[in-house]
Amino acid sequence: MNSPVQIPLDFAHDAGLSRDHLIVSAQNRAAVDMVEQWPAWPSPVVILAGPAGSGKTHLASIWREFASAAVGDASHIDPSLIEGGGPVLIDDADRGPVDETGLFHLVNAVRGQGRSMLLTARRFPSAWGVALPDLASRLKAATLVEMREPDDDLLAGVITKLFADRQVEVDPSVVQYLVRRMERSLSTASALVERLDRLALERKAAITRSLAAETISAMDEGQGVLDFD
Numbered sequence: 001m002n003s004p005v006q007i008p009l010d011f012a013h014d015a016g017l018s019r020d021h022l023i024v025s026a027q028n029r030a031a032v033d034m035v036e037q038w039p040a041w042p043s044p045v046v047i048l049a050g051p052a053g054s055g056k057t058h059l060a061s062i063w064r065e066f067a068s069a070a071v072g073d074a075s076h077i078d079p080s081l082i083e084g085g086g087p088v089l090i091d092d093a094d095r096g097p098v099d100e101t102g103l104f105h106l107v108n109a110v111r112g113q114g115r116s117m118l119l120t121a122r123r124f125p126s127a128w129g130v131a132l133p134d135l136a137s138r139l140k141a142a143t144l145v146e147m148r149e150p151d152d153d154l155l156a157g158v159i160t161k162l163f164a165d166r167q168v169e170v171d172p173s174v175v176q177y178l179v180r181r182m183e184r185s186l187s188t189a190s191a192l193v194e195r196l197d198r199l200a201l202e203r204k205a206a207i208t209r210s211l212a213a214e215t216i217s218a219m220d221e222g223q224g225v226l227d228f229d
Contacts, residue, residue: 022062023157028055031145035063035118038087043143044111047093048120050147053185056120057091063118064089074119077102082109087116094121094128104135111138149184158186162193163207168200170207177209181216191219 024032031048034041048056064071069087072078077099081088088110090103110117121128124146125139150158156172156179163170182188195215200207 022058023154023161025151025154025157027148027151027154028059031056031059031147034143034145035059038063038067039116041116041143043141044115045107045117045119045138045142047125047139047142047144048118048147049122049124049144051122051149051185053187053189054147054149055186056147058186060089060091060118060120067116067118069116069118072106074098074103077106082106085113085115087118090117090119092121093119094123094125098128098130100130100132100135104132104138107135107138107142150186150189152179155179155182155184155186155189158189159193162190163197166193166197168197168207174207174209174212177212178216181213188219192216195219 022032031050034046034048048059050056063069067087067089069089070081070084072081072088072090074090074093075096075098079102082102082105088106107117109115119142124144125136125142128139130136130139156175159175159178160170160172178189178192182192192212192215195218196207196211199205199211199215203211205211
């Protein structure tokens with residue numbers, strides 16, 4: 001008789017997007033320092049640019065909380081953001097078409113009113129395809145901070161934190177095994193932890209190198225990853 005399979009309950013786990021959960025390494029230190037220096041920024045507009053999974057959304061979430069920033073959408077700039085005061089956050093500014101006129105007026109309002117605005121993007125502004133010369137000029141004047149793919153230390157720290165969020169203890173050798181073989185992004189780290197936790201619960205088994213190898217192999221066969229930008 002086959003042993004019964006334990007079906008894991010779909011508890012919502014803390015996403016861990018607070019400053020206390022942030023793992024700092026050489027790859028993201030410049031961006032972390034910039035966020036923490038607010039409001040003493042070198043310019044009113046700051047852009048964090050880097051690949052998916054580099055942690056931009058995590059930093060943006062931290063800044064939004066302690067700056068009490070309003071959140072905007074680059075594809076449609078709400079007039080209330082232009083008219084109102086206070087800091088503004090625009091995450092994933094280059095994900096789709098940009099409301100160039102709206103963003104131009106918003107940048108002008110932020111600069112003219114002594115406000116702050118943080119934008120995140122996967123590409124540098126020069127690659128956004130902006131056609132409005134005045135907006136291109138404003139974006140060029142913004143402070144640009146590049147974020148890179150996470151290094152081994154950052155990946156290991158994030159994986160360990162994500163397991164801790166789930167109250168799961170994993171041997172450091174398993175964490176290092178994952179780091180050496182996984183795609184180098186925080187989104188992949190999030191997906192790996194999610195899948196390993198579920199598989200271990202289903203099988204009532206510990207998270208071992210063998211289970212880690214099986215999970216990585218399954219993901220390499222084309223299964224998707226979670227968004228952890």
